[in-house]
Amino acid sequence: MLKVYNSLTRRKEVFESLIPGYAGMYVCGPTVSGESHLGHARPYITFDVVYRYLMHLGYKVRYVRNITDAGHFEEEGREAEDKISKKAVIEKLEPMELVQKYTNLFHWAFERFNTLRPSIEPTATGHIVEQIEMIKKIIEDGFAYVVNGSVYFDVKKYNEVFAQKGLPYGILSGRVLEEMLETTRELDNQEEKRNKTDFALWKNAPPEHIMRWPSPWGEGFPGWHIECSAMSQKYLGDQFDIHGGGMDLQFPHHEAEIAQSAVCNGRILAKYWMHNNMITINGKKMGKSYNNVIKLSELFTGNHPMLDQAYHPMTIKFFILQTHYRSTLDFSNDALKAADKGLKRLWEAYENLNKLTNDSGQMTDKNNEKSTVNQQPSTEENLDVKIVKLVNEFEEFINDDFNTAKVLANMFELVPIINGIKDKHIAADTISTSTLQLLQQQMKIYVEDILGLQSIQQHNNTQLNGIIELMINLRKEARQKKDYTLSDRIRNELGALGIQLKDEKDGNISYTIG
């Protein structure tokens, strides 16, 4: 039974989809006015696991994640310019050219993370009509007003009406409107608003704005929150199951979405609200405003002053999955290096486990092997029971609000067992065939299908692999002749190239690249 922490109720709740068998999920996607950084990796990896797990549970899932390609106006106005058009001028690019570039980079990065593409990836600019229609409806119902070609949402009026319907403004973030109205903080460019809590649905475009669309209120562009209301409504309906995004979006973005959609649909747009926590760096949130971001491409190449080395996308993904999504996660080189080593060890054990499948004769053939030789005295009477317990807990843990950290911890507890069987520290007949099958089957499901992990190595170069095999054979021959000078030279020089040879117990030699 899947339980998710619902930000709306601040409790873990049993997940029950609105329509049995189907699940709708909307996740706030990237603003493609710049390159994605490490902080962005968190929500898309987190919700990728949610998506994968819902599918694993048999739901037919529609996963919608928008691309924000229209510049969101800085409502409070100090830098009152459309972000995207501003950057385009600097870089002398067409706005849509810029948008395309960063969209491509986004897709490139998240393919390397092995995240699945959403079912629909709608763009804000592709849904101007829907947004205008929604704004019209909100005006008609009396919850928005027009000033100088701009449209503002009347938060105070909304709250008066909808608080009685159980949807007060602040329902998600726990804010009390009266308190917010009392705040004496003064900001510029607010004179058009009736109250400082009001937010823009549509902004009149000054002449220098490149991105602009005609509307009933003049030429302009949509406000920051309306696209998500419009697009989620279009593709997921008046109400859907999960709305996800970073914690920093809870207020005001999600709060505004709720209000807009409530006016149009009469109810809260999503049943479960899931928010991932932030990635921090030196204890501070990684974010644009702090000027402390590390871009994903910089992480992949190691090309950043704060990085000791390059980190593989899978390492970063593993790093993220080792922490519960609602906890902050602090970036450091040491932490990423630890993740890198841990992942490699886990993956090697996983491959060892899969090999146990291939020559399963070894496992079933209990009688002809003297399994007493090398083994440790088995303090673990029922290794079988232990394995079954660890494996069965995968489901228990992922069901507990997607606790990938605990799933991985259990996998690490299985690693010594798997390696022990492979190296024959543990007799093969200590565990039953059915347990081995369960282990193999569930590991595959969780490692690959649900967590979406992949090998960190590229095995695709057959020429290189052929050459290495050749060197391995030469080394084997040298060792047989006890020509250790030559055998060590082969191993050392390959090692210097990043190809590590390991002499296995059975006389074979395995290797890892990188």
Next chain:
RNA sequence: GGUCGGAUGGCCGAGUGGCUAGGCAGAGCUCUGCAAAAGCUCGUACAGCGGUUCGAAUCCGCUUUCGACCUCCA
């Protein structure tokens, strides 16, 4: 200032009223021609001060401290 959330061993991080989280690093050992890898063993941590309790890192209060949101932000 308001609202909310943290403070866990050298580092990263789970977590629960009593039972070893896990990873990385470190120490010792086994295996090995030597390495590496692997396996075994080990560090007994929960910010501080009170309180509740037979028992609290886990519940309550206070203190210290860090952070998030209130402005674009994943």
